[in-house]
Amino acid sequence: MSQEPDAYIDDSRELRDDDTFCFSCGPEKSCFTSCCYDINLVLMPYDILRLKNRLGMSSDDFLKRYTSVHVGPGTGLPVVLLKMEGPYMKCPFLDEKKGCGVYEDRPAACRTYPLARIAHRSRDMDGVEEFYYVVREPDCMGFKDGREMTVRQWKEQEGLGRYNEMNDIFGELLQAKTESGIAQLHADQIETFYLGCYNVDEFRKFYLESPNLDRYMDPEDVVQRISEDEEELLIHGMRWVKKKIFSGCTMCAMAQK
Numbered sequence: 001m002s003q004e005p006d007a008y009i010d011d012s013r014e015l016r017d018d019d020t021f022c023f024s025c026g027p028e029k030s031c032f033t034s035c036c037y038d039i040n041l042v043l044m045p046y047d048i049l050r051l052k053n054r055l056g057m058s059s060d061d062f063l064k065r066y067t068s069v070h071v072g073p074g075t076g077l078p079v080v081l082l083k084m085e086g087p088y089m090k091c092p093f094l095d096e097k098k099g100c101g102v103y104e105d106r107p108a109a110c111r112t113y114p115l116a117r118i119a120h121r122s123r124d125m126d127g128v129e130e131f132y133y134v135v136r137e138p139d140c141m142g143f144k145d146g147r148e149m150t151v152r153q154w155k156e157q158e159g160l161g162r163y164n165e166m167n168d169i170f171g172e173l174l175q176a177k178t179e180s181g182i183a184q185l186h187a188d189q190i191e192t193f194y195l196g197c198y199n200v201d202e203f204r205k206f207y208l209e210s211p212n213l214d215r216y217m218d219p220e221d222v223v224q225r226i227s228e229d230e231e232e233l234l235i236h237g238m239r240w241v242k243k244k245i246f247s248g249c250t251m252c253a254m255a256q257k
């Protein structure tokens with residue numbers, strides 16, 4: 001969405017599954033596609049997997065062609081941003097006449113808008129608690145004559161289920177980082193994080209196709225599963241990063257040096 005200074009998250013109301021809000025978006029809106037320019041679109045691990053498959057590319061080629069990487073000043077973690085194109089900073093996947101060119105595989109952020117998802121997992125709770133805020137962008141006409149719907153309906157309509165599940169697994173990793181008390185990662189750890197979370201095809205080569213002590217310690221059925229299912233491989237990659245960097249295991253930490 002555009003970065004106008006008066007855009008804001010309306011945190012006066014926490015919306016849960018059965019709560020309603022009013023919104024509609026489509027080619028009939030005068031603002032159609034305007035939100036696909038000049039945005040900081042952060043890609044999550046699952047976004048990258050879906051997009052690189054959509055485009056028939058390896059994750060390595062996708063990352064080189066379409067993204068830039070920054071180390072978050074607050075978190076010290078690598079953040080992957082979609083590179084915008086041209087003088088108007090257009091999303092590379094936008095077809096100006098037809099709209100989103102990767103619609104079925106668009107990133108979670110594009111699906112979730114105009115909501116912002118807040119997810120929280122506490123130690124004594126099974127699963128993740130979530131709620132949503134409405135995000136109000138000044139140029140967005142979606143609130144004008146919007147259709148009333150529940151959050152649950154919005155999530156179904158936008159195909160958010162699997163995206164949220166995968167982002168919650170990534171969230172486990174971010175939470176582990178916070179709990180570890182590690183402020184900054186060194187260069188090797190940043191590389192490990194990037195490999196396990198973002199570059200799934202290179203992770204496959206590293207983990208499954210080359211001699212790897214960690215794989216030898218995995219049960220056979222796990223190795224079988226991650227060899228056959230790319231989403232399982234990505235989940236394994238994120239959990240491997242968590243163990244390698246944030247488990248507090250001295251041996252793992254030494255192996256990273």
Ligand code: SF4
Binds near residue numbers: 029031142
């Ligand atoms: S209604 Fe909002 S979300 Fe839809 S195209 Fe317009 S600016 Fe984008």
Ligand code: SF4
Binds near residue numbers: 035036037041110
């Ligand atoms: S991925 Fe699609 S919906 Fe998201 S910014 Fe690009 S064109 Fe717009």
